[in-house]
Amino acid sequence: MSSLLFAFLGVLLVPLFMASWRLSLAALCGQGLLLAWIGYQREPSLAEPETWLRMLDLVGVRALAAPLALYSVLRARGAPPRNDVLPPNLMAWTLAIALVFVSFRFSERLAVDAAEQTSVAVATAALLLGLLVLATQTGPFSQMIGVLRVENAIALFELGHPGASGAPLAMRAAQLAMFALTVALFRWYLRTLPLPARSRDAAPESPLQ
Amino acid sequence: MSAELRWLALIALPLAAAATTLLARTSGAHADAARARRGVSRAHALLILTSLATSGLALAQTLTPASPRWLGGLLRGDVVAQLFAPVLNLIFLGISVYVRGRGPGAGDAASTRAKRRFTALSLIFLAGANLVVISNHLLLTWLALEATTLAAAVLIAHAEGAAARLASWRYLLFSSIGLGLALLGLGCLARSMAAQGVPPTLLLDALPAALAAPPDPWRQLGVALVLLGLGTKLGLAPMYSWLPEAYDEAPAAVTAMLGAVQFNCTLIFLLHVVQVYRPQSGALITGALLTIGVTSVAVSTVSIVATRSFKRLLAYASINHAGVIAIGLGLGETASFGLLLYVLSNAFIKAILFLTAGKIESHYGTKDTASITGLIKDLPYSGLYLMVATFALLGFPPFGSFLGELLILSALVTSGQLFVFGAFCVMITITFVATGRTIFPMIWAEPRVARTWPRQRLRDGLHKLIFLLALLVLGVYLPPQLNALMTEAAAMLGGR
Numbered sequence: 001m002s003s004l005l006f007a008f009l010g011v012l013l014v015p016l017f018m019a020s021w022r023l024s025l026a027a028l029c030g031q032g033l034l035l036a037w038i039g040y041q042r043e044p045s046l047a048e049p050e051t052w053l054r055m056l057d058l059v060g061v062r063a064l065a066a067p068l069a070l071y072s073v074l075r076a077r078g079a080p081p082r083n084d085v086l087p088p089n090l091m092a093w094t095l096a097i098a099l100v101f102v103s104f105r106f107s108e109r110l111a112v113d114a115a116e117q118t119s120v121a122v123a124t125a126a127l128l129l130g131l132l133v134l135a136t137q138t139g140p141f142s143q144m145i146g147v148l149r150v151e152n153a154i155a156l157f158e159l160g161h162p163g164a165s166g167a168p169l170a171m172r173a174a175q176l177a178m179f180a181l182t183v184a185l186f187r188w189y190l191r192t193l194p195l196p197a198r199s200r201d202a203a204p205e206s207p208l209q
Numbered sequence: 210m211s212a213e214l215r216w217l218a219l220i221a222l223p224l225a226a227a228a229t230t231l232l233a234r235t236s237g238a239h240a241d242a243a244r245a246r247r248g249v250s251r252a253h254a255l256l257i258l259t260s261l262a263t264s265g266l267a268l269a270q271t272l273t274p275a276s277p278r279w280l281g282g283l284l285r286g287d288v289v290a291q292l293f294a295p296v297l298n299l300i301f302l303g304i305s306v307y308v309r310g311r312g313p314g315a316g317d318a319a320s321t322r323a324k325r326r327f328t329a330l331s332l333i334f335l336a337g338a339n340l341v342v343i344s345n346h347l348l349l350t351w352l353a354l355e356a357t358t359l360a361a362a363v364l365i366a367h368a369e370g371a372a373a374r375l376a377s378w379r380y381l382l383f384s385s386i387g388l389g390l391a392l393l394g395l396g397c398l399a400r401s402m403a404a405q406g407v408p409p410t411l412l413l414d415a416l417p418a419a420l421a422a423p424p425d426p427w428r429q430l431g432v433a434l435v436l437l438g439l440g441t442k443l444g445l446a447p448m449y450s451w452l453p454e455a456y457d458e459a460p461a462a463v464t465a466m467l468g469a470v471q472f473n474c475t476l477i478f479l480l481h482v483v484q485v486y487r488p489q490s491g492a493l494i495t496g497a498l499l500t501i502g503v504t505s506v507a508v509s510t511v512s513i514v515a516t517r518s519f520k521r522l523l524a525y526a527s528i529n530h531a532g533v534i535a536i537g538l539g540l541g542e543t544a545s546f547g548l549l550l551y552v553l554s555n556a557f558i559k560a561i562l563f564l565t566a567g568k569i570e571s572h573y574g575t576k577d578t579a580s581i582t583g584l585i586k587d588l589p590y591s592g593l594y595l596m597v598a599t600f601a602l603l604g605f606p607p608f609g610s611f612l613g614e615l616l617i618l619s620a621l622v623t624s625g626q627l628f629v630f631g632a633f634c635v636m637i638t639i640t641f642v643a644t645g646r647t648i649f650p651m652i653w654a655e656p657r658v659a660r661t662w663p664r665q666r667l668r669d670g671l672h673k674l675i676f677l678l679a680l681l682v683l684g685v686y687l688p689p690q691l692n693a694l695m696t697e698a699a700a701m702l703g704g705r
Contacts (some may be wrong), residue, residue, distance in 0.1 A: 127393070131386075158396055166347075171349060192374055
């Protein structure tokens, strides 16, 4: 379990240091697949409809549909390969690493056993890094990446205690539908939003900055 | 028809009407301009009829006893639902009348499609809002609020143009984060119950029994995240920057939906959380809400002084009011009645102001306060509505906002929050002067350019007159039935 969680943490961190939108989308796909794997390890039986719904959410929407939806738009708009989801400077990178350490310290106050502590720490790190991306970026694509990272953090947190809210299956399905609609809207915005003057000067076709 | 069916009809009717509008859109795709305009008129008529029916049903619900839980405990018609459902549906009815007054459009295929989509999404928004009101499950409330958010995001972009799309994106971005944090908070609350060996539940009426144990870190974190998330949705500091942009760029009808309907839906969600968790986490809730409230009033005051756009000014005034509401909510039982009075008055004030602002903007073609003068001569009814609603906004008697604000101020003193009281008074005075200095010259100054407008008819703004009467009723005479509902709801919100 811990190895999967640390792999998830790696997938969270790598795109922050390597400025490529393809890598950011690949990382989102990786996060979705790792979430599905973690979920499968915790509940290997696929007998319950709720488990299938969760797999559809994690693999179908988070790992495949969301990254592909954004990828197709960026490709069609001829986006240049470079895109920083974090400002490329030592300050931002130090802050990102510091947030990961803070997350691990924070989890010690919340969770009792070691396995739960790691799970909570990685979910907290995912949340804080997502918020860091949102706080430092003004371009729609980078902001979308930030929101999807936050959504994945919530999904990882929920995997810690699946079904804890006692919500019926229909409500879970509605939750998934809302997320899918949000992704569809993201795609529409990415397709139609105008380019700020700064990026127009730098890269005529870039919807990224 | 049973009370439960009437509550369900508040959701089913708008959804059925939305489906009808969308299906009609397909069959009318190749119609000529005259037929297209007729189609849009029919869609608008359906919008009005549906909101008229839901308003009637919601009003009827206030005369029947509160409904116990049904549909597996997921829904209930408690006093909060009885109090808010008529207000939200009546405001939506007024918005529908306003939308119809904007006309059927050019009649070309694109305009017809856009107007039908607008109608259908508005109806979905109404269904979501009504579901928030009667939901008894926190996750269901969250889902309904998310549904209104997705519909509203597309509705904001209806204004066309890059600025509206950008405002719509920022609205969705902040809403996604706010609702995401609230969802994470709900997860923490459920995990707290699991950690304490209690079967986790998010059913509102089952929660008090499940929260007997003293609060643990999970519960405190959950409450804090829900407050922060819903505060973002309400446009409270620190994550309020989406609100002025969205309110400014959205069509007037959508701004009214956001400010007067969705704002109150979010508030109902927050009221329920505060009501359930106050007995154990009272200190955290009071501290967080007072801090957020005072900060919001402060930032909005500075922005009101600085802005030159009257729509932005109204947006900042909304943040200011949200701050006052957060302060009132933080105080608990001592301010509950005043808070409810303030919230209900605020809903009608915002509806009048935003719809009037839309009318003014469309006539003058500008939002710049310096460019608009002599409203009372140019557009007498709009000028009058703007003037009276501004007085209500500033907390003048005899409106409900005056009494509500007075009760909140009194609660600040009795609960010993003298620093907050002092800061609040100073900032409200600055807001008062800055708003008056900006709005009143728009109304009374001599027109700079002599223009001839089509004569305004009283019946065109009849819905605003009804809102104004409601404001007066809240300030002057509360009917016994309404008074009883408010007293009971105030006791519930106080944590009793």
